[in-house]
Amino acid sequence: MLTINADRLWRTLMRSAEIGPGVAGGLKRLTLTPEDGEVRDQLKAWAAEDGFAVTVDGAGNMFVRMEGASDGPPVLIGSHLDTQVTGGRFDGILGVLGGLEVLRTLKDLGHVPKRPIEVVNWTNEEGARFSPPMMASAVFCGVETLDWLYDRVDDDGVRLLDALEAIGYRGEAPVGKPVDAYFELHIEQAPELYDEGIDIGVVTAGYAVRGLLIRFTGETAHTGPTPMDRRKNAIIGASYGAVATNEVGHAYAPLGKATASRLVAWPNKPGILSSFAELTVDVRHPETEAADRMRDEILARIAEGAEKAKVKWEVVSTWTYGEERFDPALVDLYRQAAKGLGLSQKDMMSQAGHDAYYMSRVAPTAILFSPCIDGITHNEAEDITPAHATNATNVLLNAVVARADRD
């Protein structure tokens, strides 16, 4: 079995961890900010050191290329370098820099793969600055258009295209191209592997995700004299919805999860009832039918809460993903690689969203998980050990090479 340069991988991860530091040991490297520009420049510099060409497409996706013995669609490895506001040092980052380490190792070994191998850094996987998440892989896969992506606006009113041009990463390449296969290494973002002491998670499928953006409409009025039975406070409608979401999540635990992740109101000031509120609801379950049932129960309870609050409500946007089943051949490459390296492994489902979900629509795709300590993620305390990074990247290396070198 091939093995990577573990020290080099860890040094590379730690160098990334210096770019866009948070306040508590993690990262705040929101997409298309100057910090994101800086880590992109660093990735380009690393590629240049080894003579790997870098292509940037119109959505800012970056492709680091190792040529193969023959041309043709590349084997693609990827993830993302952007983070949440309170992000960790490994979420997404391990996938990109682990991919870079695969190329570096092959170069060290003088191993020219039969097919080209590329490593992609997807723009805005997190959706923390521009919503929704996984936006640029969605365009790459034809799920959304490039104009739609350019028109997304952040909470400060900045248009995505302007932010992309400001950091100099609106590339010339068209968005989307044929790909032989897509491999994604990611930290698990749940405590299962870590709690059970297992080295590698082989992801066979995703949790069904149901997203809802609910809008509540009430009426402004004075917080003092307005009789309780004449009030239409949108904050109360949204709060009933948040509580219902959480309680349905608990009712379906441990498999089901439901989150009220965002609640905004207007005018949202002391002295006045709010006429407007929005609630973002996120439902996940390994079984599609159960996810749909959770969503329907939440909607029924939102209707009850809105009636109590005397506010109108409507679902203004929905999103659905995660029911992908990954490519059995690629899944088996991970299993064989882990077995060959003597690592413990288990099959699992991904609960978080990943760019691989969209990629599975256009190419054979599979995700590989490494443990993360206590399952903590989207938090600056997110952490892994060098051994976690090494083991998973060794599996990635052998699986990718097996794919790239097949007849």
Add this chain to the structure above:
Amino acid sequence: MLTINADRLWRTLMRSAEIGPGVAGGLKRLTLTPEDGEVRDQLKAWAAEDGFAVTVDGAGNMFVRMEGASDGPPVLIGSHLDTQVTGGRFDGILGVLGGLEVLRTLKDLGHVPKRPIEVVNWTNEEGARFSPPMMASAVFCGVETLDWLYDRVDDDGVRLLDALEAIGYRGEAPVGKPVDAYFELHIEQAPELYDEGIDIGVVTAGYAVRGLLIRFTGETAHTGPTPMDRRKNAIIGASYGAVATNEVGHAYAPLGKATASRLVAWPNKPGILSSFAELTVDVRHPETEAADRMRDEILARIAEGAEKAKVKWEVVSTWTYGEERFDPALVDLYRQAAKGLGLSQKDMMSQAGHDAYYMSRVAPTAILFSPCIDGITHNEAEDITPAHATNATNVLLNAVVARADRD
């Protein structure tokens, strides 16, 4: 009985309604904005037309003065010209412009009062841009310091002193001076007078108000894989608190009222659990003991909700006002004036906060209410009829003159 020029009063109110128009027929004239500067300039121009001197104090409070036959502390009439984000055309405004009409009428009549009469426009009664409300009358009455007022900051990070200087209304006069008595005319902001068809409300006391700012502290984590039983989402803690506040309000209705008026969270984004939230709670009841009991029940339920949400919570700020009892002699002047004018009247309590609450600590004070249609206020649909304005201002006129001319 003396009577005002009703047409002139209405024209003056309608001129004010042109300054800082909202989007639905009301006003958006937040304190210390250019629109507030414009209406202040208009008040100064109106005063100049009739030769009334205008003094501005260090907090931006404006005093329009009619000299009396003798000097000494003035009889003061006042309210405010600032509005909520979705404000009406009469809330506060009727009190200031009704006061101006009192001065104009006395000038028309050649009636020189024994004591000087002044009309005050208090800075930032609403608290909609800079919190808390009734800030400048609090400083006038020695409840807060002027430096404290200057240091308040709006949601855009603008310091109050800078906003005050930007519109040119940081005056030279010291904040606070002896006052013979304080009269405030205000729309009721509740539907009682309007529903019962009564012309005049004589305010004898205020509702006890208990304000709370609660902070919830949780932990950021991923909305997807994080197990339900490991979540500490501050939005859920705050939402339980908002629901509890509303339900306690309903349990104590119709006398008691409780409002969740503001709910903010951070990061408050899709994909992540929020580590921070704040909830503003406003409790009102005519009986002090019941207001305290409502507050305590809400706090107990907030503790339960925080436990379910696994978040920490603390009360970071509290405020208390409204238990003032108004001056019996002034209250009786309103009653006698209404009776003399043949208007129907009833004694009532004020549920909203007013600058009169603070003024009652330093001078004999009483508030007069006029009906507002359907009790709608802090809403652009707020409305009154010309007759409502005329009747109430006639009562104000006769009560003020009786006070100013007493031996």
